[in-house]
Amino acid sequence: MASLKIPKPPPVAPTLNPADAAVARRSSLGLPDELKPHCDAILAGFRAYESGNDEDARTALAKIPLGSPFLEWKVLLRGLMAYTSNDDGRALENWSRLSNEQLPSQLAAPLRAKLDPSFRPGQSFEQNAALLRRAELLIDTPLAISITALRTEIRRGKSLVNAFRTAESVAVRCKHDDPVVFKRIARLFYRAILDHGEPADIPRYRKVFSKPSDDPEFLKLEAQRFEHSDSISEANTCWSLFERWLSSNPLKWPEGLVRRARAVILHRIANNIEEDDQPSLVDEFRRILSRATLPNTLLNLPPIAEDPVAIWQKACELSPEWEPPARALFDFYSEQKNLEQAKAVAQRFLAHQPTALWAVEGLADLFARNGEARAALDLWLQALRANPLDRDYQIDVARAYVSTVRVELMEGDFARAEATLIEGETYCKQSHPTSWKVLRSVVARCAKQVDLADALQVELESDREKLPVTRFHFAASAVLAKWKPVQKKAVDFAFAESLAEPASPTIASYLLVSLADYIEYGIDYRGRAAHQKKIVAYALSTAESDAPIIDIERIAIQLQIQGEWTAAQKFAAVCSRRFPLNPVFTMTTIQALLAKAKGKQPPRSLFRLVQIARRNIERSTEPRHKSMLEIVEKMGTDLFNGFNDFF
């Protein structure tokens, strides 16, 4: 039986009836002779029950007749026997028949309060609290009582010193008797230290619970605590040591799990390095203070190498099918314009995950930029097969087809160019009809199919609205197809002539997009720079046009997308004078200034411009302007932080 220490009560008060007083005294002395056997039966019943012999207890209780003053005690004991057998329904049924004026009812009250929620509304809050406390002392094992005390200590969110003191007694009780509970309590404390503990809690933990099997040197715990306090270098040192410990698979995990776990840790380290901006003075102080709490072993170790690329590479080797490090590495190499490495990363990943569309798209873009149009086309077709109804993929496929034809023209392979045109006809006629027809006409002319070439050219020229675009494509394709100078001169002249018409933002937009196709697919040809200059100048001239404002805004945005910052800034300057309340042109100026200042301190005039842009966005009623609010707010914050760091 449990060694529960409950203080000895004072003698029973004389207000109890004789039956209750006798049972409370554990003696039938003083009772009338006819009641003594009843009292003895009750006491014998309790003794039998307490020793685990319910059968003998029932035999004893059978001697209590109806009408006996000891009947209440019989009902109480029957209820206790039902409770011990987990028959709460029968227990409560018995106890609900007890009279409130007699002692058995008071004795059963805590158990009723614990088991029967409908019993509680009959008492006040304080009475219920007192009853439940009594119930805990009666029902709970000493271990459960100790753990209950732990509840308030660990939940408080303050120092864990008292919680650890309480935990010592808990650990003594359950370490061998209930190792499952011991492990769970240990884990609760581990998490508590992580959430709101202090460094001194770790040796306390070790003393009470020993080392956790999955983090024996508390490296994982320390790493996360350092991350919480922005001490990234120390956090990474701890993570690195933890990863090294995991590499020997001390926990006997399945191989795949260990490798992935190590990759997860390494990826976290690399991300920490990437995201850790130059620390402010406050961060430095914090770092110095947190280093003061490092164990000596860590203090003596050099910081880990801060090359996220090498770390991501290692993570990819460990878990080549896992996306995050592969993607991080791909993005890194793409930003660095290291196309070969980026391609290698994407291809390695696709070998394990062939349906990873981000890799397919990323690789397609890389091939395109590198002038490998056919390779890009194959990848876009792969993406489209995975998502046949995706409109963006359909457009990408069409672009890739026309670009592949252009490359084949440049290589002088007219037969192949014709085959590619026919292969891509359906896609191209949906989204690139002008490009396709121009190329078809040029290829036909190269193949001496003059009638077809002429017919297509006449058809194209009849669309007066798109004439400048048509003539641009003819001018470019003539160079790609190595036409004779006199032919090239004619199409060039026609193109220049079409640009002499009053400028239209719609046409300017088509021209810019068409130009982008050549640039983004690395299709460089003699005269492209001149064409680019003409198109940008044409676009600039639309700033003074009477076209709808939304069309003029589109030109500003397109110039930004294509990185034509000087032109964008000029365009925005003209439009800002015409439309001073339009936020698009202010934002265009801001973006152009930022792009030009890359790597250097941006001009202070940007602050004023950001304020103007923000004010114009707030005043505008156009949803397309409102959608820029988040961008301008972030811009303001970044500028502010940038200046703070500088000064």
Next chain:
Amino acid sequence: MSDPYTTLGVSPGATDEELRQRYLALTRQYPPEQHPERFAEMRSAYESIKDLDARVNYVLFNEGANDTVDLILEDMACRTTRRRITLTHLLNSLPTTKR
């Protein structure tokens, strides 16, 4: 929630497919309409280890994350045989002012 492997009755080395099959078998045995609490527990256990990503997060960061003192006490109460409450303990538990 106790250990998800224990809840589902699978070994820590179980594959994704083995876990899935076991989970489906348990949902047939304990359909949500008839065993809502058990089903919720099984569902939570399955979600926490259903694939390699989930298992790694579980073993590195999430094991015991949702455990509380109350849950531990509840599990203990379910596992242990109820103690027999003696007459002495009943009488000693009375508040002294009542006497």
